[in-house]
Amino acid sequence: MTDSHIIKVNNLFKDYAMGKQFFRALTDITFSINEGEFCGFVGPSGSGKTTLLNIIGALDNPTRGDVFVMKKSVNSLGHKDAAKLRNESIGFIFQTYNLLPVYTVFENVEFPLLLLKKDKTERERAVMQALEWVGLSDKAHSRPNQLSGGESQRVAVARAMVKLPKIVIADEPTANLDSANSHNILKTMENLNQELKTTFIFATHDEKVIKYLHRKIVLNDGKVIDDINLN
């Protein structure tokens, strides 16, 4: 693993129990991602994109093989250490936004900083900056149910970016958005990637997203069938 590899996956297998049988979701996956990449796992539904993303995000464990995220082996992380890794270094963007419904936009974006125990002044500054990045400074006091789908996803991007993580994981981020909103979101993320050198990893089968990727790792039936650098 060279110094520029922020993620390294070696011979990864993932099985799910289905009654007495097992379903193999990932088979012998090997690849690495460098710091600052804007890449994605591409493939049809059921190809294993989200599973792979969850393992990289320390939300799930591999059955076999090694996964290193920022030089830490995900296999050996306990609940606490996995939570710490997610808290400090990984931002998540979900297909369904997953905003906390009872919080305002400001509070949603502020949440990761509360977990990091940042002081109030720093939190306010960082939240307002993140909302500025996504163009939602004027919606700081709105509730999620008062936002459109595009706005909600921009809040999710701000929440993922506010703590300046090394890695942002985005699972089908544009699946619920129209073309204009998808373009806005992707442009915003691309800008942040270039400006802050944050590594973005997508799971998608959306052509709109694929057009923005600098590298696509193609999955089919749980296997990597292609790894294309689009630069």
Add this chain to the structure above:
Amino acid sequence: MLLLKLAIRNITHAGLRTWLNVIVLSFVFVSIVLTEGIYDGMSEQIRDSEIDSNVGGGQFWQKSYDPFDPFSLEMSHSEIPADLKNEILSGNATAVLIVSASIFPINQVQSVQLKGIDPDQITVNLPSSFLKNHIDSNSIPGFIGSRMAKSSGLQAGDYVSARWRNVKGTFDAGDIKIIKVIDIVAPLSDRDQIWVPLERLRDMMQAPEQATIIIVEKDKTNIHSNSRDWIFKDQDFLLRDLNENISRKKIYSTFLYFILIGIALLAVFDTQVLSIFKRRKEIGTLMALGMTKWSVIILFAIEGCLTGILAFIVGSLYGVPILYFLAKKGIVLPQMILQSQFALGLTLYPKYGLRIYIVTGLILFISVIIISFLPTRRITKLKPTDALKGK
């Protein structure tokens, strides 16, 4: 501290969900305090009424008197000893002569007790002064309670024939005029009893200066007699049956107390289970954002506790004025309560101590903590990836 801050934020922002919980819990809290207050107030009122209108500060019983043996009544009266006579003259006690008799209202026969009482007495809370102004010498004036009126069919102004045996064993008879039907709170002074003037009854019995019991003024519990024929029965003895009855009822009240707490806890438990079910996606998000499972569990448990505290505060805000108002003004009871076996007036004054308020609050609070925590243990079994999908 962070989890507390988040929990406060969650429950204050959750709006209707929080308030529904709080209202249910606070309502149960106030209901428990009110129920206990009603019970305590009722017990105290019954005891006080018995003391006021029947027991007094204790009673001297003629040595043969046994209230559970009506056949002994004929022998259980004798002349009042000098020391007790002085107490009666001083207004510290009053004599009652009790005689078995039969009355014949509306073509039927009914066994009753004629109770002779001094119309001028103020020792017990009975309106004996009604007996003073009767001028018809052909009839015996008497008043009865509403329970006796109901069982005998007698009303004020009615005459009823009565038959009794005097001290010589000779049957005698006369007409009693019911001059008043009154609401006597204590059933022991009402059922199957007719109150008549003491001197008149002594004449009827040919038993001058005699009595069956002497009721002592309720604040004068230190009266003694040297006579061996008169035995002092203190309040504890005279109220023993009543106290046992109240204790038995206390078991039902405690049962009700725990049923109410159980309802509250069921509501909290149900809400927590539902909340965890409904908030699985939120739980998954919290974990993805970096919270550990235990932090999420503690967060949910704190939310439950805060709901308990909020319920105590809200319950106090609207409950204290209501409870205070009821304690001052009382709860008006239906007229039929006067027919009951308890010495309860038409107004019941609940009585609450700080103890019941604090203890109920604490029991509810601790139970809410435990019951809030139990369902959250499910979170430990939840996989973040499943939770994120809302599974």
